[in-house]
Amino acid sequence: MSHLLQTSTGSYSSTVDVLRHLIQARSITPNDAGTLNFLEFQLKKLGFSVEQLVCNGVKNLIATRHFGDGPTLAYSGHVDVVPAQPEGWLVDPFSGQVIDGVMYGRGVADMKGSIAAMLNATRQLCLDTSPSVGTFYWLITSDEEGEAEYGSLEIARHLQSKGVVLDACLVGEPTSNKTVGDTIKNGRRGAISGRITIHGKAGHVAYPDKAVNAAHIAGELVTKLTELCWSKDVPGSQTTLQVTGITIPNIVDNLVPANCELTFNIRYSHAYKSQEVCEIVESLTQQPKFSAQLQWERPCESFYTGIKDNNCFLSLVEHAISKELGHFPALSTAGGTSDGRFFANNNTQVVECGVKNESIHQVNEHVSIADLNAIESIYLRILHDFFSTK
Known part of the structure; x- marks a missing residue:
């Protein structure tokens, strides 16, 4: 099996297809193993302009699609994963195999599953009901699991140098506890x-x-x-x-x-x-x-996103989850640190929302296909609600 994804012209219409393709890249920090080229190709097909920012050998991706005047939303994620040895795994940790409706693989939960779900949600947004309001950024790094010196920190600095001000940032870290959407992070210690x-x-x-x-x-x-x-x-x-x-x-x-x-x-x-x-x-x-x-x-550094009186992204995410699942999520600032700290400021509300985190960094890291579908639906609802807001 190749350790490096080649730039592909193939069609990856389903979240499962995309995720399997990403899992097969051994993108151990800080090597992106071709995943950013793959994402660049897919996003360009959806009308995004894409640049790759290289800092001290670390690759980062910044993709932008401008729909019209209005608020700016960024999706932040990472393609790098922690190492995995085959001992104890049900399958090759870099194969992305599905057993009884569950996909196994290193990074499937942290956080390639989120990236795959967001890519499909983005595709539906752009192709089915392309909005006319706002600007959408994809901010993806291959340097999150390590020291995080040349990843999202450099992306944030680059955006600042260009005068880009984000209204909201959705981080795809695995935040859910018992069921997808039951917990989101509105800050971190x-x-x-x-x-x-x-x-x-x-x-x-x-x-x-x-x-x-x-x-x-x-x-x-x-x-x-x-x-x-x-x-x-x-x-x-x-x-x-x-x-x-x-x-x-x-x-x-x-x-x-x-x-x-x-x-x-x-x-x-x-x-x-x-x-x-x-x-x-x-x-x-x-x-x-x-x-x-x-x-x-x-x-x-710590960060915290509270409720705003107007155009509150935290409230938007809460209500999007409620519409999809029938209940509001719990808010939490627990757990380790995340790249959200690099984007949080007085202008930018940062919210983290992703799949369950019960198996991250473990042998047999996994996500069920049902959970992938659930987080994709949540993401699509968030995108629709955000880009329909003037």
């Missing part, structure tokens, strides 16, 4: 990791009064870190700090350690920005008794 180096004084364990045990200092610091108060937390968006590692470079058991390293990760409420979080932790680690050096790593 922020995330940041820290690495603390603690310095003591080495000595013989039999004479602890002549040494300063870095591990003991680390133990006290761990306790203090877990007791930090996050007073700005809001309901449904709580800040959590988890120590992820304690390392002591000792190779003998009769030596008081002179150094100890702590690593931790904070998932913080959207009520905070990263600078505030850093200041709270630093007020602790900078105390003289800890003799600690702190290094921050991988900051990801």
